[in-house]
Amino acid sequence: MTDRDRIVVIGGGHNGLVCAAFLARAGREVIVLEAAAQVGGAAVTREFTKGFRASGCAHLSYLLDAGIARDLKLASHGLKWARTGLKTVALASAGDHLVLDGGKLESGTLSESDRAALAAYHAQMLRFARVLAKQHNRQPPRLGGGGRSDFMGAAKLGLDIRLLGRDSMREFLRIAGINIYDVLEEKFESPLLQGALALDAVLGANLGPRSNNSILALLHRLSGQSNGNNGFSLPEGGMGAIGEAMAAAARAAGATIRTGSPVARITLEGDVVSGVELENGEKIAARTVVSNADPARTLLSLLGARHLETGFVHRVRHIRMKGMAAKLHLALDALPAFARLPAELAGERLLISPDLVYLEHAFDHAKYGQCSPEPALEITIPSVHDKTLAPAGKHVLSAIVQYAPHDPRASGDGPRRELLEHTLGVLERHAPGLRRQIVGSELLLPADIERVFRITGGHWHHGELALDQMMMVRPVPGAAQYAMPVTGLFLCGAGCHPGGGVMGAAGRNAANAVLATERAA
Ligand SMILES: Cc1cc2nc3c(=O)[nH]c(=O)nc-3n(C[C@H](O)[C@H](O)[C@H](O)COP(=O)(O)OP(=O)(O)OC[C@H]3O[C@@H](n4cnc5c(N)ncnc54)[C@H](O)[C@@H]3O)c2cc1C
Secondary structure (H helix, E strand, O other): OOHHHOEEEEOOEHHHHHHHHHHHHOOOOEEEEOOOOOOEHHHOEEEEEOOEEEEOOOOOEOOOOHHHHHHOOOOOOOOOEEEOOOOEEEOOOOOOOEEEEOOEEEEOOOOHHHHHHHHHHHHHHHHHHHHHHHHHOOOOOOOOOOOHHHHHHHHHHHHHHHOOOHHHHHHHHHHHOOOHHHHHHHHOOOHHHHHHHHHHHHOOOOOOOOOOOHHHHHHHHHOOHHHOOOOOEEEOOOOHHHHHHHHHHHHHOOOEEEOOOOEEEEEEEOOEEEEEEEOOOOEEEOOEEEEOOOHHHHHHHHHHHHHOOHHHHHHHHOOOOOOOEEEEEEEEOOOOOOOOOOHHHOOOEEEEOOOHHHHHHHHHHHHOOOOOOOOEEEEEOHHHOOOOOOOOOOEEEEEEEEOOOOOOOOOOOHHHHHHHHHHHHHHHHHOOOHHHHEEEEEEEOHHHHHHHHOOHHHOOOOOOOOHHHOHHHOOOOOOOOOEOOOEOEEEOOOOOOOOOOOOOHHHHHHHHHHHHHHHHO
16 A cells, blocks of 8 residues: 555544544545544534533534444444433523423423424424435435436435325425425414424524525434434533544544644645645645535635636535524533523523514524624533533533624624623523623634634535535535545535534545445546
8 A cells, every 4th residue: 555545534523533434444544634633523522611611513412323323333432421312492581481302292381283283293394304314324316417326316315205105295395495484383373382493493504484495404403313313412521522432433443533733735646636735734645535624615725726617616606604603602600590490401402582583583683794682592501411511510501592693794803792792681581690600601603613613604514504505416516426526535524415413424425435436446
């Protein structure tokens, strides 16, 4: 084997690590080069205030592919769960909270018709999500042209939709084209239930409840639950524990992982990949380079537009990838008391999204560059279940703040201070006294997420997950099979099919694509 035979993986996010692990298991020499000091990417566990640690961006596991976890033996590489199967609590300002376990109401007030509709809605959405879940571990077929496997891939997708049965198939096609607002208005009476269910459809997306594609985003989120994982779960040690276990699996298979190693550029000999050059000038030869960085960063910045055809560059430049979610971390000197919420429920998944209009208004502000006075929140207090995150008796609150302006009108630190103030105002209303418990805080806006985690646009999925950017056209038409138009270059991150969330499928699919390309050569 020569130096040129090695495979370089740029980025040690969870997808890069999964890709490296499967390539190393197939006997390849693999080096992972991660820019940050730790592996895990946006799902890393970091100290944000002395003694308090939180999951950087991703704070809940609900998509992790059960097959990948099993194949890589993540449990024997150290992954433990602090809590699985979290319930969802839709917080009501008047205190009549709804406690939901999937499609079941555990406590709170709902009409009989809403209870029945909830069970039916949940079952139906899971059925639809299963169609998406079945595609996660398949390479998307080429649109037009292609060979037998592309034909079979397209046929399998068609069959999966057809197997829903006539009525479900009609409903699937109907709702996929509308939006979560209209669907929830049609099915439920309770504004609180509608608000909570809608938040799940727009978390991480640059979509309001009235936007097209919000149903597809919801189905992506639910696809984990129909794929055999543990529902909303918290790894012991925060989400970074998943990446650490994946890194251990990759190392055990023979991969080398170097942190603190930012790649400056992908090098070519003629029009074929020859390796990478690090920011410190070090050159590493490689026959294949697989990038876990987002498609825009990989192709426009690390490779360079001049090596690509103009039409392709145009498509990459126009990937919609403006993040609208912010991440809040609070270090607290005690467990916050949410009004009329029994203390034993404080560790569940808490949502503040009281109705559809509230959520749409929060989106409207961010859309026009402003900080909503009333953002919607997905809150976890992982330290209730995991004592490794905060000093004894103290707690960490982690919240996704939906929405944050991607392009704030105001400059400097104003938008961060404003959004923090508004978010704390919303929290204080639900948990009086919380402000006094704060001993440290961090609010990451989309621009911070871009800078800290090197995700262009700070987008949850490395690119909006929408009909025009999904499956056969993800990240862009003509590049959905992980191989890029330059020989030897592949993508393996959330920007590829099947998209973001801590799942690992893009990493494994990319490893399979690399191995298939080698076999075909
Ligand atoms: C606010 C927010 C909240 C989220 N919450 C959740 C959640 O609760 N649950 C969930 O499942 N998902 C969540 N997500 C989504 C999830 O974090 C991402 O989809 C997922 O982390 C993507 O994984 P990845 O491995 O593809 O890429 P990343 O995690 O982005 O990893 C890419 C890696 O590449 C590295 N890199 C980039 N450029 C270079 C370079 N030039 N040289 C070397 N290394 C480089 C980066 O440093 C990074 O480590 C959230 C996202 C956001 C933004």
